[in-house]
Amino acid sequence: MKTPTFAFAALLLMLLVSGISSKKGGSKGDGGSSKENHSTPTPRPSQTPITVQVDNAGANPPMQTYSTTVVFRGILLGALRRLQTSNVGFNFTYTEDPNYGPFLESVNGVFGNVQNRTYWELQVKANKKTTKPDVGIGCYIPKENDLIILKYSTY
Numbered sequence: 001m002k003t004p005t006f007a008f009a010a011l012l013l014m015l016l017v018s019g020i021s022s023k024k025g026g027s028k029g030d031g032g033s034s035k036e037n038h039s040t041p042t043p044r045p046s047q048t049p050i051t052v053q054v055d056n057a058g059a060n061p062p063m064q065t066y067s068t069t070v071v072f073r074g075i076l077l078g079a080l081r082r083l084q085t086s087n088v089g090f091n092f093t094y095t096e097d098p099n100y101g102p103f104l105e106s107v108n109g110v111f112g113n114v115q116n117r118t119y120w121e122l123q124v125k126a127n128k129k130t131t132k133p134d135v136g137i138g139c140y141i142p143k144e145n146d147l148i149i150l151k152y153s154t155y
Helices: 002-023 076-086
Strands: 047-055 063-071 092-097 101-107 118-126 129-131 147-154
Touching: 047 076, 063 076, 076 092, 101 118, 101 147
Parallel strands: 047 147
Antiparallel strands: 047 063, 092 101, 118 129, 118 147
């Protein structure tokens, strides 16, 4: 009974090795100088457009709006990182809690402060309704055309 299993494993190994050598630019017989690209392009995940609004009544201007994308079913943290990389006017920091994951620490240089009882609140506006998600930036999955509101708030 081990012979069919062994044969199947050997076949898989041959296919794997064959696939690897074809991705390196050709077979051994042509010296690897083949100009053809035998590898298949990696498909890019679809991008979901979202808008990020920074709402800080103490800043000038009090509201700033940015457009970015998130990969389909990707988390908000990824979209914020993409936005920070692509837009000089937007930056943020977060702290990683070992139990609760990442939470927003600062946006555009403004930090939440325990003594002043301030923090950055995540809100989402979709279909003309604003909600406070029960998850943070590390778990929230934006939907197409969501308005993500990062609001500087007090508690």
